[in-house]
Amino acid sequence: MNKPSIVSLQEWEAAREQLLVKEKALTRARDALAAERRRMPWMAVEKSYVFEGPDGRVSLLDLFEGRRQLIVYRAFFEPGVFGWPDHACRGCSFGADQVGHLAHLNARDTTLAYASRAPQADIARLKARMGWEMPWYTITDSFDADFGVDEWHGHNAFIRDGERLFRSYFINNRGDEAMGTTWSFLDLTALGRQETWEDSPEGYPQSPPYKWWNWHDSYVADAAPDPTWVEVSDAGEAAFRKRDPEAKA
Amino acid sequence: MADDVGAPKTVDRGTFQAELDALQAREKAHTREGDAIAAARRRLPMVEVDAANPRRGAGPPHTCGRGVLWIAPVIGMKNTPMSRREWIFPSASFV
Numbered sequence: 001m002n003k004p005s006i007v008s009l010q011e012w013e014a015a016r017e018q019l020l021v022k023e024k025a026l027t028r029a030r031d032a033l034a035a036e037r038r039r040m041p042w043m044a045v046e047k048s049y050v051f052e053g054p055d056g057r058v059s060l061l062d063l064f065e066g067r068r069q070l071i072v073y074r075a076f077f078e079p080g081v082f083g084w085p086d087h088a089c090r091g092c093s094f095g096a097d098q099v100g101h102l103a104h105l106n107a108r109d110t111t112l113a114y115a116s117r118a119p120q121a122d123i124a125r126l127k128a129r130m131g132w133e134m135p136w137y138t139i140t141d142s143f144d145a146d147f148g149v150d151e152w153h154g155h156n157a158f159i160r161d162g163e164r165l166f167r168s169y170f171i172n173n174r175g176d177e178a179m180g181t182t183w184s185f186l187d188l189t190a191l192g193r194q195e196t197w198e199d200s201p202e203g204y205p206q207s208p209p210y211k212w213w214n215w216h217d218s219y220v221a222d223a224a225p226d227p228t229w230v231e232v233s234d235a236g237e238a239a240f241r242k243r244d245p246e247a248k249a
Numbered sequence: 250m251a252d253d254v255g256a257p258k259t260v261d262r263g264t265f266q267a268e269l270d271a272l273q274a275r276e277k278a279h280t281r282e283g284d285a286i287a288a289a290r291r292r293l294p295m296v297e298v299d300a301a302n303p304r305r306g307a308g309p310p311h312t313c314g315r316g317v318l319w320i321a322p323v324i325g326m327k328n329t330p331m332s333r334r335e336w337i338f339p340s341a342s343f344v
Contacts, residue, residue: 003295004291004292004293004294004295005294005295006294006295006296006297007294007295007296008296009296011294012293012294012295012296015293015294016293019286019289019290019293022286022289023286026279026282026283026286029279029282030279033272033275033276033279036272036275037272039257040257040265040268040269040272041257041258041259041260041264041265041268042257042258042259042260042265043259043260043261043262043265044259161254161255166259167265169269170269171273171276174277174280175273175276175280190254191254201254201257202253203253203254203255204254205254
C-alpha cells in the first residue's frame with residue numbers, strides 16, 4: 001500500500017480544513033436536495049393494495065400504522081433469491097442491519113415498513129434469526145411492479161391526507177445504500193425532518209432541532225419537550241456556536 | 250392536523266416520473282461528489298501517533314486489532330467526570 005505522506009499535526013489540520021470546506025458544501029447540497037424533495041408533486045395512489053401481515057390481510061393505509069408518512073423498502077426475500085430460505089438477499093440484509101431504532105422516526109409521524117414476497121411464516125423466522133424488528137409485510141399483488149421494485153430494491157415514500165394516499169418520492173440503487181439513519185429516512189419524506197431550520201413550503205409542521213429528541217424508550221406522543229432537556233440542549237448548542245461560529249444546525 | 254399541508258400538486262404517474270428523473274439526476278451528481286470527497290480523504294496526509302499513548306478512563310481496550318480505529322468524544326456530558334468522557338468505539342463514528 002502506498003501510504004500518503006506523514007506530516008505534523010499542524011499540516012494535517014490544514015489539509016483537513018481544506019477538505020472540510022468541500023464536506024460542508026456537500027452537506028448543504030444534501031439539505032438542498034431534501035428541500036427539493038419536499039417540493040415534489042405527489043402522485044395519487046389510485047389502486048387498493050393488499051399485504052399479508054402477522055395478523056392477516058392489511059391495506060397500504062394500514063401500513064402507515066396511523067402515522068402520516070410511510071416509507072416502504074422492498075426487500076428481496078422469496079424463492080429464487082440467493083440465500084432463500086435461510087436468508088434474505090445479502091444487500092437487503094446489509095441494509096436491514098443498518099436501520100436505526102425506529103422510535104425516533106415514529107416520533108416524526110413516520111413509519112418504516114419492509115415488504116417482500118415471502119410468506120409471513122418465513123418473514124417471522126427471518127426476523128427472529130437476524131434480530132430485525134421493523135414491520136415486514138408480504139406483497140400479494142402488483143404493488144412491487146407499480147412502484148418500481150419488482151426487479152430491484154428501492155424505498156418508496158408515501159404521505160396521506162386522511163385516507164387519501166400519495167407517493168411522494170422514490171430512491172433506489174446507490175440511494176438505498178445511504179439509508180438507515182433516522183435523518184436519511186426523514187430526508188426522503190415529503191415533510192423532511194420537520195425542524196425549524198429547514199427550507200420547507202409554508203405551513204409544514206416544524207419544531208426546533210434537538211428539543212424533540214428523546215431516549216428511544218421514553219417518547220410520549222404529542223408531549224411538550226422536557227424543559228430540563230431544552231435547557232441542557234440550549235446550553236450545549238450555545239457552547240458549540242461559541243467554539244465554532246460557522247456551525248449551523 | 251394542526252398544520253397546513255395540502256397536496257402541493259397532485260400529478261399523474263408520467264409527470265411524477267419525469268419530475269423524479271430530473272431530481273434523481275441531481276442526486277446522482279451528489280453521490281459522485283461524495284465519492285470524490287471520500288477519494289480525497291484517502292489521500293489526506295497522516296499524523297503519526299504514539300501507539301503506547303495511554304488513554305484516560307477505564308473504557309474498552311485501546312486497540313481493536315483492526316486497521317482503522319475511530320475515536321468519538323461523547324458530547325453533552327457536562328456532568329460526567331472527565332475520566333468517563335473519552336470513549337473508544339470499535340467501529341466508525343464521527344470525529
